Amino acid sequence: MGKDFSSALRPAIVMTILFAALLGLAYPLAMTGIGQALFPAQANGSLVRDANGRVIGSTVVGQAFVSARYFQTRPSAAGKGYDGLASSGSNLGPTSQALADRVKADVAARRVEGVTGAIPADLVTASGSGLDPDLSPAAAQAQVARIARVRGIAGERVSALIAVHVVRPLIGDPHVNVLALNRALDALR
């Protein structure tokens, strides 16, 4: 037993150092170098800039939209909402009073806007990350009447915008990126 132990000491220590250098430094640093060279946009967060070069978001990560003029994003449990330094779901369970209260309030707010019928589930539930960049086509459609009213444009034009922006992947559910949709909304005249 003692011999087994002493024979293991040197390999255990030296291998730890060697593997740490290879896997903890060389590998991620090399990947950073290659990734930055080949795919600089994606490697740096797929950032979106406006005409002046100012960063206004990322195509990948969601941002908060609360104004009635825009397609609003889902409820978020990331910090105070869409906090990019504190991703999180609500972690409220199915029999949680807090969850039921939150959903009830959000449903009521949609009713005030004039949404009738069943509310699309994603519109009143918090995502897993709190940074969900998307809405389901139904959740976007439920906001068309309000946006048309606030902006004073025809509802058909807003609906058409959704249709253009819906992504229907081969696998996965159809969805629409809210930032892209709202930028297109601002570009309407």
Next chain:
Amino acid sequence: MTFQGWFLILLFVGILLALTRPVGLWLHALYEGRRTPLHVVLGPVERGFYRLSGIDPTVEQGWRRYAIHMLLFNTALLMLTYAVLRLQGVLPGNPQGLAGLSPDLAFNTAISFTTNTNWQSYGGEGTMSNLSQMLGLTIHNFLSAATGIALAFALFRGFARREAKAIGNFWADVTRITLYLLLPICIAYTLFLIASGVPQTLAGAVDVSTLEGARQSILLGPVASQEAIKMLGTNGGGFFNANSAHPFENPSALINFVQMLSIFAIGFGLTWTFGKAVGNTRQGWAILAAMVMLFLAGVTVTYAQEAAGNPILHSLGVAGGNMEGKEVRFGIAASALFSVVTTAASCGAVNAMLDSFTPLGGLIPLFNMQLGEVVIGGVGAGIYGFLLFAILAVFVAGLMVGRTPEYVGKKIEAREVKLAVLAIAVLPLVILGFAALSSVVQPGLAGPLNKGPHGFSEILYAFTSAVGNNGSAFAGLTANTPYYNALLGVAMWFGRFFVIVPMLAIAGSLAAKKYTPESAGSFPTTGGLWVGLLVGIILILGGLTFLPSLALGPIADHLSMIRGQLF
């Protein structure tokens, strides 16, 4: 449930079945220490590692020496990570200027990553510097996975060898698995992830002025290089708090699909490697058949429950399935599938918040872990755990026909059965013991976010995940306290090494035995009867042990939900 949903699930299983033999063949080359095409490039690295650490890879080890070398290596890695995490504040690679971790959190995290658990009492964004993620955590993602596969190889040799003293060389196994399997795949995988929108940079957060004029900080980092091995090595520790639900870790349904495939690929392949090692690939397919049956049963329950949704929310006017804690780009089917994959394997990554699943939808992930994570399982750990159940199954079959049981040409005798029971008993003992304790003492009761039966589920889930070395969570539980950090740390260590040591002892004992050729009286271990017996033993053992605790948690929660009772 939709046609597209089931198409996704069946496509997933179909691709994995097609990958089983090729992956198994590659693993078999490493099992035998054969030369691969990659030796041209990485052979000098392998030889250099041996030379510097004074290892002769041709000298084989008995099970005791194999175990001690493995334990000492893991202890050295544990200490390195503990030091990196504690010293984070003074080390470079820390663009957000984060302080070092508290002793209890560093202890918990170092054990967590060493044991392939990747339980995270912390949220990555506000806790880990880029250097800590790379040097402290990424190395374990590789080496805990390589250790698991090496241990499976050692057990395979126990079954395959005849009257032998040795079960392989630990260093040769770990080095070859890392260099010729994990690292090359991860290099290609990382580039694919970067191209698809996963960041890879040493920079910190970016400031954004949103379209509405608000300010948002978005954290970047070396995400892709960690994400690749997090999945392939069934580790599951997220760069970000939200893990694979975070858009930067998992930007699209396609990436999500690839991530799920990479969690299972090695586990599927190892069943084939086992069959090949013992001279009959049908032995491997029989094991895989039992695993896939259990897996599909789990997926069916969780998918059905999540698609049906929460009747409490329906009564408030909300349509459709349960979307609380789920991302729109994945939807219900891919979220349900991911949750079953990640808990069947000991991965523990999540793409949706399991705490917000319906009670029975969340019961399956919990039960998957309580079965010992032998449904595919963690890389290596899944198959060696499963073989412990196979030993019990042939023992039970032997009792029924009144004959000394045999498995793949080896007589299974009292010593092996006792050791297998010892290894399997660790799971219920620690899970139920610690969960019961935490349900009565104040620091334990301070943890849960949710009230009522769901709160108990959070506690039960935490210890199940820790002992099972899974790492997923009902994340409402506040686990970053000295009480939970210490208890969960101990649970993870027990769950890993108190299974491994008896398992290696079995490997040593089997290797020393003579080969017993199959005779007319042998119980066949390749047909449908055997697969049914395996599934039965696993379900009965897991069910009898854990059903009472499940009744107090998820089942009570389900009955409350149907009645519309809130907590």
